Amino acid sequence: xxxxxxxxxxxxxxxxxxxxxxxxxxxxxxxxxxxxxxxxxxxxxxxxxxxxxxxxxxxxxxxxxxxxxxxxxxxxxxxxxxxxxxxxxxxxxxxxxxxxxxxxxxxxxxxxxxxxxxxxxxxxxxxxxxxxxxxxxxxxxxxxxxxxxxxxxxxxxxxxxxxxxxxxxxxxxxxxxxxxxxxxxxxxxxxxxxxxxxxxxxxxxxxxxxxxxxxxxxxxxxxxxxxxxxxxxxxxxxxxxxxxxxxxxxxxxxxxxxxxxxxxxxxxxxxxxxxxxxxxxxxxxxxxxxxxxxxxxxxxxxxxxxxxxxxxxxxxxxxxxxxxxxxxxx
Numbered sequence: 050x051x052x053x054x055x056x057x058x059x060x061x062x063x064x065x066x067x068x069x070x071x072x073x074x075x076x077x078x079x080x081x082x083x084x085x086x087x088x089x090x091x092x093x094x095x096x097x098x099x100x101x102x103x104x105x106x107x108x109x110x111x112x113x114x115x116x117x118x119x120x121x122x123x124x125x126x127x128x129x130x131x132x133x134x135x136x137x138x139x140x141x142x143x144x145x146x147x148x149x150x151x152x153x154x155x156x157x158x159x160x161x162x163x164x165x166x167x168x169x170x171x172x173x174x175x176x177x178x179x180x181x182x183x184x185x186x187x188x189x190x191x192x193x194x195x196x197x198x199x200x201x202x203x204x205x206x207x208x209x210x211x212x213x214x215x216x217x218x219x220x221x222x223x224x225x226x227x228x229x230x231x232x233x234x235x236x237x238x239x240x241x242x243x244x245x246x247x248x249x250x251x252x253x254x255x256x257x258x259x260x261x262x263x264x265x266x267x268x269x270x271x272x273x274x275x276x277x278x279x280x281x282x283x284x285x286x287x288x289x290x291x292x293x294x295x296x297x298x299x300x301x302x303x304x305x306x307x308x309x310x311x312x313x314x315x316x317x318x319x320x321x322x323x324x325x326x327x328x329x330x331x332x333x334x335x336x337x338x339x340x341x342x343x344x345x346x347x348x349x350x351x352x353x354x355x356x357x358x359x360x361x362x363x364x365x366x367x368x369x370x371x372x373x374x375x376x377x378x379x
Contacts, residue, residue, distance in 0.1 A: 050100070052125045053270075054078045054118075056108050056165050057135030059086030061236030062184065065259035065333040066132060066266050068093060073267060076100040078121045078128075080114075080165075081135070082107055083326030090331065100125065108135040108161030109153075118168035127176060130270050131169035133162040133206075134184040137323055138199035138238065140309065141245035150243065151198045153323050158202035163209060170224065177223045182270050183210050185230040187283040191290040191297060193253065193305040195246065214275070225273035229266050230287070232280030234259055235341035237330040243321040248310040251337065255282055258341045259333045265347040276350035284348055 053070045057063035058079030071077050071094050078101070079090055087103035094101035102124055106113040122128060136158045139150050166181055173179035189207045192200035207228065214226050233252030236259055244250050257280060269277040278284050289297055320327045334341075 050076050051129040052076045053130040055132045056080045059090040060331045062259050062262050063134035065263035069263035071097040071099045078102050080104050080106050085328040086331030109156035111164045114164040114168050130180045132182040133165040135161045139243040140250045143197045145245050154198035155202050159205040162206045173224050180225040183228040185228045187286040191286040193301050227269050227273045229269045229277045232283045235335045235337040237335045241322045241327045243323045253308050256337050256341045257345045261345040274349040279347045280345050
């Protein structure tokens with residue numbers, strides 16, 4: 050039986066992905082910090098009828114991750130797919146984020162993926178097979194205000210993954226490496242992220258249900274494209290950033306600031322999961338189901354790159370013709 054490991058697998062996209070793989074017949078191991086979330090997720094996975102296990106570990110701790118990877122292989126046998134989904138964020142202007150908060154987002158979101166990848170490679174290398182999936186974001190290409198730590202971490206994962214991919218090619222490794230870039234998703238993170246905005250946080254629209262995202266991640270794990278871009282807004286953000294980044298700077302400065310807040314309500318004190326796990330919110334979906342879409346389109350990155358080249362060429366041709374007409378008038 051194939052085995053999948055999902056870090057951050059007790060809530061949001063991670064949990065939805067773990068459940069989707071279970072429904073596809075995979076045995077599932079989830080890694081997270083909170084015991085309550087692990088227990089609840091384990092019960093859901095076992096209800097599907099597959100072997101499942103939950104492991105308590107902080108992905109930012111390399112020693113804990115080594116110990117956990119060894120335990121997973123000892124209990125399940127060879128790991129087929131390893132998914133690095135663990136993350137945390139802080140919603141705040143950069144000047145209001147202190148050094149320890151910034152470091153924690155980086156340690157979990159970026160170094161957590163590095164630590165997970167290291168362990169995945171270690172246990173897959175002897176067999177020279179397996180697939181590693183990095184959960185990225187449109188924000189890895191096109192950053193937005195109020196999440197500088199998270200945007201920086203996702204961009205760092207992309208840089209790290211590109212470098213590692215080259216190394217695997219050089220080594221003629223059969224281990225597959227793919228990165229899936231996500232749009233705004235209806236997860237609990239907006240209810241438990243550290244928030245200094247004064248208003249409840251929300252994802253930038255359009256918003257998708259985590260189950261739709263999980264299906265895209267499963268497809269990426271099966272096909273292992275270089276990158277998978279999920280959602281029309283993700284494709285538009287990435288391609289747009291290639292073509293007119295300065296215009297996006299101005300547009301996002303206006304729209305993405307207020308677009309990440311629920312202006313109709315004021316923030317009430319609540320626990321956040323930056324340094325300690327939060328119990329009671331471990332589920333796949335967040336509070337935005339009324340607007341969240343149930344399906345999402347996905348594109349292999351090779352396809353939109355060709356489209357981008359065509360669009361850029363067309364744009365250059367239009368500008369050239371305008372220049373010629375202007376010269377004739379003069």
